[in-house]
Amino acid sequence: MSRMLYALVDGNNFYVSCERVFNPHLEGRPVIVLSNNDGCAVARSDEAKALGIPMGVPYFEIRDLLNQHRGIVLSSNYTLYADMSRRMMAVIGQYSPEQEVYSIDESFLRFKGFQHWDLTEHGRRIRHQVRQWTGLPVGVGLGPTKTLAKLANRLSKRHPDFKTAGVCNLADLPPWRQLDYFAQVEVGDVWGVGPRWAKKLKDLGIHSALDLKLADPESLRKRFNVVLERTIRELNGLPCIPLEEAPPAKKQIVSSRSFGHLVRRKDDLLEAVATYAATAAQKLRQSRQCTSAMQVFLSTNSFIPGEPQYHPAAMISFPTPTQDTATLIQAARSGVARIFRPEFRYKKAGVMLMDMVPEGVHQGVLFRAEDTEGEERRSRLLAALDACNSQMGKGTLRFAAEGIGQPWKMRRGNLTPAYTTAWDSLAIGRA
DNA sequence: TCTGGGGTCCTAGGACCC
């Protein structure tokens, strides 16, 4: 068998921890960070978890509970979290030649040829270094596959029967101890098993990670699909899910938001989708691709009982793949014009880019003289736009179609400063 | 009575992840 080992390093309560780095008053108290539009709790401090606040719960359902316990509620500050993530990943990446940045707060490392190393100790060094250099607490799980590293990472958090202190290497546990732990993990908590499959598995008598590990991969593949088969094999130590060091090119780019209030006016929708189109265009240029098609969609609020529902979408194709903000804005507006109906109240809108090609793969347009000089100037203009907005803050330069007042935009009632990315938001020490 | 069959491409829907 291979001597490879995988580590999963993740930030504890990541968004809350990012906030705590810059505001010590948040220590020791229940803290939650809300999703966009201040809708749901997407990050919780340990104290908030201890109050029984579940992941993803709508804020209005827990407002009173938090008030009673002097909890702190923050709007999400993705500018800050993305920058802290970048720093954290850079530190983690120094500990293995092979790193996959899996999400904003999770990174896999692969150790090949490290058999003479004490990787548990290595994990402790990662934890210490990240804490020292970024202020962020992380957990480290080590195992022979990514799925097992994930399970080990769970165990690295607090567990009454296992003293792991933030680092857990499955290889340090005697086999019976491992099985004992697997038997305690709900099958739905295994990476790759969501709520639907968990229910279906339980109906088949498979309740724990251990049950799944011992299940027959062939027959479960027939009842489910190949993804679950891989999960079972990974639980048994056979790596089936590769490490992805370089993220593959995006296949689609979505930019959408719920509105702060229900929107009736077509002009507001036009402004909103223009803004989302500009955001999508910037992401598109960042990924060095051009798009051939855009889908524009609107949506009413399906949570309101009795509210008339309407969820239309319009597709726009581009004769030549493009990454030009002006072209995308124009397309988004034309899409809204096609599907807008005045009798509804809209809650959400968005644009989706698809059918993407790498930039530079330039297909000449039939029946049109190529205007290379014009295109050259255009792409310099867009590069300048991106550079300016990157340095001075998103939205510093924008197209008039995106609007000035933006009355439709989302709520962010408790936003903290962009401590690490804006000069005027630098934390100031007091003597 | 009985109505080909195999291959490819595309799409929609359903599941998962954070």
Added chain:
DNA sequence: TCTGGGGTCCTAGGACCC
């Protein structure tokens, strides 16, 4: 009053072709 946003993969089934 108030319910996030952004992704990926797999499969089944239909369209189409020969």
